Amino acid sequence: MASETTTGLPYADRFAAIAATLPGQSVPWLRELREDSFARFAQLGLPTPRVEQWKYTNLHPLTKAGFEPAVVNGQGRGQIKALQPLSSLLPAEEPAHRLVFVNGLFRRDLSEIGALPEGVRLDGLGEALASEAESLAPMLGRAVRSGDNALLALNTALMADGCILRIGRGVSIDAPIHLVFVGAAEETALAFHPRNLIVAERDSRAVIFESHVASNGGVYWSNPVTEVTVEDGAEIQHYKFQDESLDAFHIALTEVEIGERGRYHSFVMTSGGRLSRQEIRAVLDGKGAECRLTGGYLARGKQHVDNTTEIVHAKPHTTSKEVYKGVLDEQGRAVFQGKIIVEKDAQKSDGHQLNRTLLLSDRAEIDTKPELEIYADDVKCSHGATAGELEESALFYLRARGIDETAARRMLIEAFLGDLGEDLASATVKAALQRRVSNWLAAI
Amino acid sequence: MAASVDTAETVQSIAGDKYKYGFITDIESETAPRGLNEDTVRFISAKKNEPEWLLEWRLKAFRLWTGMTEPSWSKLGYPPIDYQDAYYYSAPKRKEAPKSLDEIDPELLKTYEKLGIPLREQEMLAGVAVDAVFDSVSVATTFRKKLEEKGIIFCSISEAVQNHPELVKKYLGSVVPYSDNFFATLNSAVFTDGSFVYVPEGVRCPMELSTYFRINAAQTGQFERTLIIADKGSYVSYLEGCTAPMRDENQLHAAVVELIALDDAEIKYSTVQNWYPGDENGKGGIYNFVTKRGACRGRNSQISWTQVETGSAITWKYPSCILQGENSVGKFYSIAITNNYQQADTGTKMIHIGKNTRSTIVSKGISAGKAQNTYRGLVKILPGAANARNHTQCDSLLIGDKCGAHTVPYIETRNRTARVEHEATTSKIDADQLFYCMQRGLSAEDSVSLIVNGFCKQVLQELPMEFAVEAQKLVGISLEGSVG
Amino acid sequence: MLEVKNLHVTVDGQPILKGLDLSVGAGEVHAIMGPNGSGKSTLAYVLAGREGYEVTEGSILYQGRDLLDLSPEERARDGIFLAFQYPVEIPGVGTNSFLKTAVNAVRKHRGERELDAMEFMKLMREKRDLLGVNEEMLRRSLNVGFSGGEKKRTEILQMALLDPKLAVLDETDSGLDIDALKIVAEGVNALRSPDRAMVLITHYQRLLNYIVPDKVHVLAAGCIAKSGGKELAHQLEKEGYGDLAGKTGAAA
Numbered sequence A: 001m002a003s004e005t006t007t008g009l010p011y012a013d014r015f016a017a018i019a020a021t022l023p024g025q026s027v028p029w030l031r032e033l034r035e036d037s038f039a040r041f042a043q044l045g046l047p048t049p050r051v052e053q054w055k056y057t058n059l060h061p062l063t064k065a066g067f068e069p070a071v072v073n074g075q076g077r078g079q080i081k082a083l084q085p086l087s088s089l090l091p092a093e094e095p096a097h098r099l100v101f102v103n104g105l106f107r108r109d110l111s112e113i114g115a116l117p118e119g120v121r122l123d124g125l126g127e128a129l130a131s132e133a134e135s136l137a138p139m140l141g142r143a144v145r146s147g148d149n150a151l152l153a154l155n156t157a158l159m160a161d162g163c164i165l166r167i168g169r170g171v172s173i174d175a176p177i178h179l180v181f182v183g184a185a186e187e188t189a190l191a192f193h194p195r196n197l198i199v200a201e202r203d204s205r206a207v208i209f210e211s212h213v214a215s216n217g218g219v220y221w222s223n224p225v226t227e228v229t230v231e232d233g234a235e236i237q238h239y240k241f242q243d244e245s246l247d248a249f250h251i252a253l254t255e256v257e258i259g260e261r262g263r264y265h266s267f268v269m270t271s272g273g274r275l276s277r278q279e280i281r282a283v284l285d286g287k288g289a290e291c292r293l294t295g296g297y298l299a300r301g302k303q304h305v306d307n308t309t310e311i312v313h314a315k316p317h318t319t320s321k322e323v324y325k326g327v328l329d330e331q332g333r334a335v336f337q338g339k340i341i342v343e344k345d346a347q348k349s350d351g352h353q354l355n356r357t358l359l360l361s362d363r364a365e366i367d368t369k370p371e372l373e374i375y376a377d378d379v380k381c382s383h384g385a386t387a388g389e390l391e392e393s394a395l396f397y398l399r400a401r402g403i404d405e406t407a408a409r410r411m412l413i414e415a416f417l418g419d420l421g422e423d424l425a426s427a428t429v430k431a432a433l434q435r436r437v438s439n440w441l442a443a444i
Numbered sequence B: 001m002a003a004s005v006d007t008a009e010t011v012q013s014i015a016g017d018k019y020k021y022g023f024i025t026d027i028e029s030e031t032a033p034r035g036l037n038e039d040t041v042r043f044i045s046a047k048k049n050e051p052e053w054l055l056e057w058r059l060k061a062f063r064l065w066t067g068m069t070e071p072s073w074s075k076l077g078y079p080p081i082d083y084q085d086a087y088y089y090s091a092p093k094r095k096e097a098p099k100s101l102d103e104i105d106p107e108l109l110k111t112y113e114k115l116g117i118p119l120r121e122q123e124m125l126a127g128v129a130v131d132a133v134f135d136s137v138s139v140a141t142t143f144r145k146k147l148e149e150k151g152i153i154f155c156s157i158s159e160a161v162q163n164h165p166e167l168v169k170k171y172l173g174s175v176v177p178y179s180d181n182f183f184a185t186l187n188s189a190v191f192t193d194g195s196f197v198y199v200p201e202g203v204r205c206p207m208e209l210s211t212y213f214r215i216n217a218a219q220t221g222q223f224e225r226t227l228i229i230a231d232k233g234s235y236v237s238y239l240e241g242c243t244a245p246m247r248d249e250n251q252l253h254a255a256v257v258e259l260i261a262l263d264d265a266e267i268k269y270s271t272v273q274n275w276y277p278g279d280e281n282g283k284g285g286i287y288n289f290v291t292k293r294g295a296c297r298g299r300n301s302q303i304s305w306t307q308v309e310t311g312s313a314i315t316w317k318y319p320s321c322i323l324q325g326e327n328s329v330g331k332f333y334s335i336a337i338t339n340n341y342q343q344a345d346t347g348t349k350m351i352h353i354g355k356n357t358r359s360t361i362v363s364k365g366i367s368a369g370k371a372q373n374t375y376r377g378l379v380k381i382l383p384g385a386a387n388a389r390n391h392t393q394c395d396s397l398l399i400g401d402k403c404g405a406h407t408v409p410y411i412e413t414r415n416r417t418a419r420v421e422h423e424a425t426t427s428k429i430d431a432d433q434l435f436y437c438m439q440r441g442l443s444a445e446d447s448v449s450l451i452v453n454g455f456c457k458q459v460l461q462e463l464p465m466e467f468a469v470e471a472q473k474l475v476g477i478s479l480e481g482s483v484g
Numbered sequence C: 001m002l003e004v005k006n007l008h009v010t011v012d013g014q015p016i017l018k019g020l021d022l023s024v025g026a027g028e029v030h031a032i033m034g035p036n037g038s039g040k041s042t043l044a045y046v047l048a049g050r051e052g053y054e055v056t057e058g059s060i061l062y063q064g065r066d067l068l069d070l071s072p073e074e075r076a077r078d079g080i081f082l083a084f085q086y087p088v089e090i091p092g093v094g095t096n097s098f099l100k101t102a103v104n105a106v107r108k109h110r111g112e113r114e115l116d117a118m119e120f121m122k123l124m125r126e127k128r129d130l131l132g133v134n135e136e137m138l139r140r141s142l143n144v145g146f147s148g149g150e151k152k153r154t155e156i157l158q159m160a161l162l163d164p165k166l167a168v169l170d171e172t173d174s175g176l177d178i179d180a181l182k183i184v185a186e187g188v189n190a191l192r193s194p195d196r197a198m199v200l201i202t203h204y205q206r207l208l209n210y211i212v213p214d215k216v217h218v219l220a221a222g223c224i225a226k227s228g229g230k231e232l233a234h235q236l237e238k239e240g241y242g243d244l245a246g247k248t249g250a251a252a
């Protein structure tokens, strides 16, 4: 039954042919890994809302788009037509190492990697898979803890490129690393499956920005999987702005493993995509590990935005803090699923989570499922969720001070989302967040 | 009482040639043969002398049920239930009643004592002493007279089927349809008895209606079916369950409760569930799979569920409110305590359909020993529910490091003007509080009981006075042995 | 009544008390003073039997018996009362019903008849008036939403109700304004009796103007650095602890 009908993807039955063109096919273990992963995907099929984790997000539209692989024989399909200057994605004053991917394919010609400290490897994954796959074996799949995950399996089967970042022991990279993913489809709907491997060795530090943008409209599907390993005492700040085209599908999975005293701070701002999901799964796997997940989402039209997170406290004295906030207009729909698991021996763990959504229209919808699963007793865990419109009394207060209603609303919405920035270490990101919000509000 | 006089003829005429399965002799014995098939359903219906429509309804449920699978989404683990290895009908009167308290399990009596239940009541609860039962029947009759004067109907559902068929036909299955879920469907096919309440327009029921005196009027079966209708502008408070463990060799209980509140009506439904939880090694105990749902059909109607769940090995229960009428109000106050190997997966659903509907959820889960305690709830605001409000507070307390506490809320909001707030916390029992109590001379066990009662206060105070006192004691008793 | 000898206590593996000696006789009132963090509360908790305070050396005899074997509630029932520096809030537990439970637990242990609700209310009313605790407060949850002063006053009210033999008051004076201080002191003085011993832990000499101690000890760096009569308190007020704390610190 592993066929087109279950997987729902038009090119699924051409796997053998497509696989032959993927990098690293001459390496037996890699070839086998791809084959096994594809078989797994074919067996599972695209998740349906009957799968608890996908209860609120229906991937059915994916089956109707008629996707073609974006990469054939290492060559990318699709042309960049009109891309905004990349420098505008981040405030210009910020120097960064910039890697550009078009339809998932690393474009060295568009990238700009400055001088890196010793002990740092920063490169495209595709070439490495083709020429030195052995060196990737210990990294690939290292942070993955998901069991049955069809889209992860599909990514592993079809990954053609992505980013490798390895930061050596004790090394700090000062300038942020900026990964720019550009989607560029035309008449043919394109699908790509970037794989990013990030390893921060003991006591190292780095800041990563991800931008996901579109160069022209068009239907494409980005299915990125990012693996992050934060070893003991290391620290990763990971900021992502998802501004895909409004016709695009963006289904992303980030798997994180955090060692003793390690810190992983993530921020994800979603305003693009027709249907998008950002799933983050983090395992606090060492004493004193810390994880912070912050997220913002803005949806209008018929956009569907899903944020799904799972934080596992596997060791004692671990901390997690999670705040997701969003604003929905028109028929915008958002999903927040946040699960905190405290395992049996993870005593003295702290896990806190908050999800708040403002609904601006009568047809908007938010589905929230915060979840606590606690098997240790000496813990402090909480979650909170709210949904509704702007506080009438606050609105009235501002208007009573002479501010007109539109301005007052905008002010309150900006304040509502603005405090997401308070927890963020990067001033650049704060500024980018603000800009995103005010651009979005300007269109109301 | 129900199902007393029956003849083979009645059954024959209904069951037709299904006879060959040897039901005749079994009818004499007042017990249906082990197992479940259409004949069992016909047998039960015939025993109860039910009208054709009700038999048809049961059969539809049964046929549907045979194609259903048991739900597996809860966080409950238990060995598969063999539905064919059970009796679905056994006339309650024939149960052998113990003749004196000497014949009752001393463990049970100890619990009664701790609860401070007077001896006379102990006898009644354990179903001893014939005259005590008679006594209480006469008490019940006095109450019944008083209720009749006001036009309130309070009887067993079997009696209601005979005496008030129009009401039963109109409302039975109107809140929990026979197709609702695996356990409710099973119940629809084989329910044996339960309570029926109808409060007419404008009447305030002058007393708490409780199983306390109903228990003797109609023995609770495995598959209880309760139907309560509060007509316009009426009020009724119903108390269910007794504060004593009802030992039952049958493992499975699958009850259905339906509440209907019309315009301006209010129903308060309180439960103290203390069925046998199994022993400290997890042996035995009741599997309690219950479907409870109330429909606020009318404007300004209100339904509140208050539950104290301390018993059963497995609890699967989500008393819910469908808030259809404008300005209607749903409330859910719950305490769920699990100790030893108990497992509870319980919570509520608040479905906001009408304008200005409001709901409140307060859930206190306490887990001790090796128990698992899950709150599972749904708050759904539909597009028409303008200005709907929900506030949910879910707190879990852990006692000991081998138990688990889980919170699984689903919150679906589809109206801009609605306001939904949900808060949940999980923590262990506070060591400072324990030490403070013990410094004042309280034993560790009493300190835990006191602190947990404080933790549950918000829910306990929703219970009718006399119930609250017993519930408080029960909280302490259920946690016995949880601190070293 | 109380004999503490060479007491060594560690908390979380950290030595806090390092060879403390203290002897308090029936009817006596002792004041223990000392800088912040010197181990005063630790001493109080050890006497009351709090978990996590590990006695690694030394002994405590109370009424001639080894105290260390007893659970906190046994000590409490045997007459040891601790007025907490930070009284604990217990939501949902009414102050009145808590006190009734405690009083009856202690009475039962002493072989006295348990009080019914009426008798308890009567006893409560007497003691309450003595300490100016208003009735409304007692209907609230234990210590929840009480001001600092209200908490301290309720502690003394509890002491009066439980009628202990050895009362340890841990900084009961801090956070009280002068009027409240006077009320509390009066309450304490009223409870002074020949068969009751008291240990007052305090920071300031101020309290000792109202409750005159028989003896004053200075606790510094985990031991009694100096003992004397009530005049020692005045001296400390003028000169501070600096010297004493330093000396023992250097010696340790």
Ligand SMILES: Nc1ncnc2c1ncn2[C@@H]1O[C@H](COP(=O)(O)OP(=O)(O)O)[C@@H](O)[C@H]1O
Pocket: C011, C012, C014, C016, C034, C035, C036, C037, C038, C039, C040, C041, C042, C043
């Ligand atoms: N739980 C604890 N873990 C580790 N150290 C503690 C703990 N409690 C108190 N201490 C330390 O013990 C010392 C004595 O504290 P304490 O007895 O409270 O002092 P005092 O009451 O005299 O101010 C302080 O240094 C304090 O930091």
Ligand SMILES: [Mg+2]
Pocket: C040, C041, C042, C085, C170, C171
């Ligand atoms: Mg102190």
